[in-house]
Amino acid sequence: MNTxxxxxxxxxxxxxxxxxxxxxxxxxxRAAVCKGVKALGTIGLAVEALGGRGYRLQTPLTPLDRRxxxxxxxxxxxxxxxxxxxDEVESTNRHLLAQAIDASDPSGSVCLAEVQSxxxxxxxxxxxxxxxxxxMLSMAWRFAGGPAMVSGLSLAAGVAIVRALERCGIQxxxxxxxxxxxxxxxxxxxxxxxxxxxATGPCTVVLGIGxxxxxxxxxxxxxxxxxxDLYTIGGQxxxxxxxAALVIDELEKMFRGFAEHGLAGFRAEWARHHLSxxxxxxxxxxxxxxxxxxxxxxTTARCAYAMRVAAAGFSIPVx
Numbered sequence: 411m412n413t414x415x416x417x418x419x420x421x422x423x424x425x426x427x428x429x430x431x432x433x434x435x436x437x438x439x440r441a442a443v444c445k446g447v448k449a450l451g452t453i454g455l456a457v458e459a460l461g462g463r464g465y466r467l468q469t470p471l472t473p474l475d476r477r478x479x480x481x482x483x484x485x486x487x488x489x490x491x492x493x494x495x496x497d498e499v500e501s502t503n504r505h506l507l508a509q510a511i512d513a514s515d516p517s518g519s520v521c522l523a524e525v526q527s528x529x530x531x532x533x534x535x536x537x538x539x540x541x542x543x544x545x546m547l548s549m550a551w552r553f554a555g556g557p558a559m560v561s562g563l564s565l566a567a568g569v570a571i572v573r574a575l576e577r578c579g580i581q582x583x584x585x586x587x588x589x590x591x592x593x594x595x596x597x598x599x600x601x602x603x604x605x606x607x608x609a610t611g612p613c614t615v616v617l618g619i620g621x622x623x624x625x626x627x628x629x630x631x632x633x634x635x636x637x638x639d640l641y642t643i644g645g646q647x648x649x650x651x652x653x654a655a656l657v658i659d660e661l662e663k664m665f666r667g668f669a670e671h672g673l674a675g676f677r678a679e680w681a682r683h684h685l686s687x688x689x690x691x692x693x694x695x696x697x698x699x700x701x702x703x704x705x706x707x708x709t710t711a712r713c714a715y716a717m718r719v720a721a722a723g724f725s726i727p728v729x
Contacts, residue, residue, distance in 0.1 A: 411497070412448045412497065413436065413438060413442055413443075413445075413446040413449075414497075415451065415497045415524075416446075417432060417436070417443065417446045417447060417450065417483070417697075418450065418455070418471075418473060418542060419473055419629075420432055420435065420436075420468065421457070421467045422467065422470060422471050422472065422473055422721060423465055423470060423506060424466065424469070424470030425466065426460055426463050426464050426465065426466040426644045427464050427466070428463065428464035428465075429443045429444065429447075429464055429465065431464070431647065432464070432465070447459075447465055449461045451558070453541040453542075454540045454541055454626050454628060455468070455527055455540075455541065455542060456468040457468065469543070469624070469647075471542050471543055471647065472647070472649055472650055472651065473494045473524070473542065473634060474522055474524060474650060474651060474654065475495075475651055475722070476493055476495050478651040479493060479495075479651045479654055479655050479658075480493070480649060482652050482654075482655030482656075483655045483658065483659065492518060492519040492520065492703050493522070493658075494519075494520065494521045494522070494623055495521045495522045495523070495524075496521065496522070496523045496524070497523070497524055497525065498523065498524065498525040498526075498527065499521070499523045499526060499527070500526070500527050500528040501526060501528050501618075502521045502522065502523050502526060502546055502547060502548040502618055502683075503602060503604050503616050503618040504528075505521050505523075505548075506520075506521040506548045506549075506550050506616050507550070507604055507606065507614070507616045509521075509550075510550040510552075510614050510616060511606060511614060513527050513550075513628060515552060516550040516552055516614060517550065517551045517552050517620065517665070518549070518550070518551070518552070518665075519549065519550045520547060520548070520549050520550075520658055521547065521548050522545075522546065522547040522654060523546050523547075524541055524542045525541040526539065526544070526546050537600065537620050538625070538629050538632050538633055539620060539622070539625070539629070540624060540625050540629045540634070542628040543623055543624040543625075543626070543647060544620070544621065544622055544623045544625070544639075544650075545562045545619070545621040545623055545650055545653055545654055545657065546618075546619070546620050546622070547618070547619050547654060547658070548615070548616050548617060548618040548619070549616070549617050549619075549658065549661050549662070549665070550587050550614060550615065550616045550617075551614070551615050551617070551665040551669075552612055552613070552614050553607075553611065553612060553613050553614075553615065553669060554611050554612050554669075555610075555611040555612070555613065556607060556608060556609045556610050556611040556612075556613050557605045557607055557609070558609070559611070559613065559672075560603075560605060560613065560615055560668070560673070561673075563603055563615065563617070563668060563673075564589045564601060564603050565585075565587075565588065565589075565670050565673060565676060565677075565680050566589050566664050566667070566673060566676040566680070567589070567601050567603070567617055567619075567661070567664060568585045568589060568590075568591060568680065568683075569585070569664065569679050569680050569683065570584065570657075570660040570661050570663070570664035571591050571599055571601065571619065571621075571657065571660070572584075572591065572683050573660045574653070574656040574657045574659070574660040574661075575591070575598075575599075575621075577656050577660075578594070578640075578644060578648060578652070578653055578656055579644070580598075580640065580644070582594055583598065583683070584683055584685045585680060585683045585684050585685065586684070586685055587684065588601075589601045589602070591621075592685065593638050593643060594637035594638070595636060595685070596633060596636040596637050597622070597636065597637045597641035597644075598621065598622055598637075598638050598639070598640070599619065599620060599621040599622065600619075601618060601619050601620070602618040602650065603615060603616075603617055603618075604616045604617075604618070608694040615644060615665075617661065619657060619661070621640070621653065621657070622637060622638065622639035622640065623639055623640045623641065623647050623648060623650060623653070623677075624639050625637070625639045625641075625695045640653075668689065
């Protein structure tokens with residue numbers, strides 16, 4: 411654990427800590443403490459330097475902790491115990507995929523990170539998340555069949571994320587084809603699926619999840635689409651260890667269910683949460699009610715067609 415991470419854990423409570431006390435507890439010099447505090451600013455964490463008193467985080471946070479996460483998972487029937495929490499990584503998906511390819515059975519392996527320097531979204535876009543305040547994790551799973559077997563997996567994964575958020579008390583969550591999780595038409599979470607393997611099987615899937623817990627203003631200005639975070643929705647940052655446990659639990663259930671039933675086991679629930687089939691028009695507001703109904707009907711039909719195509723082992727974009 412580097413000095414920066416140790417300082418974050420000490421300052422996480424939002425209280426004021428003197429540089430002398432921090433140095434004593436970490437066994438480092440005041441100069442090292444000063445350097446470590448400055449490093450927090452480079453990753454988007456605002457630290458107040460209170461003259462004569464010490465340092466304090468402007469926003470308290472709860473660091474990811476493997477022991478706490480496992481306590482939340484204990485008794486939940488979750489088999490996954492291969493959980494790795496990294497301070498910083500380029501991409502949780504890439505990190506886990508590199509490990510999963512050579513593993514005899516990577517199913518259920520999980521990687522979480524506090525800082526992700528090259529997180530990815532759809533179409534090569536970067537995933538923007540303020541360090542230490544959001545949820546970024548990946549889970550691996552191995553399927554006996556080839557890549558065609560997992561067509562439509564991102565739709566099932568969306569259902570799993572909605573279930574986890576609802577267990578966390580978040581309502582009004584919807585899905586947008588193929589892999590966006592929205593709250594009142596603003597993006598709350600996203601997912602990315604990486605698949606590798608032979609056409610005849612087996613294949614390894616790494617599913618990456620990003621949930622906006624709290625996005626700092628500086629990071630918010632870099633996001634080019636409507637978005638929302640759990641802090642805005644509920645007025646506080648949720649316990650990320652609990653949220654991570656709920657997401658892991660639902661993802662494992664999803665993977666097991668998908669291996670047995672494919673997309674069919676999730677189709678009805680996905681359609682219920684999809685914005686166009688939940689009585690809302692995913693293509694935007696229309697000036698006339700009949701136009702809105704017509705557009706919603708077209709979007710619903712396209713999404714239904716996409717699900718049939720996905721179940722058959724292909725994919726098609728819904729515009």
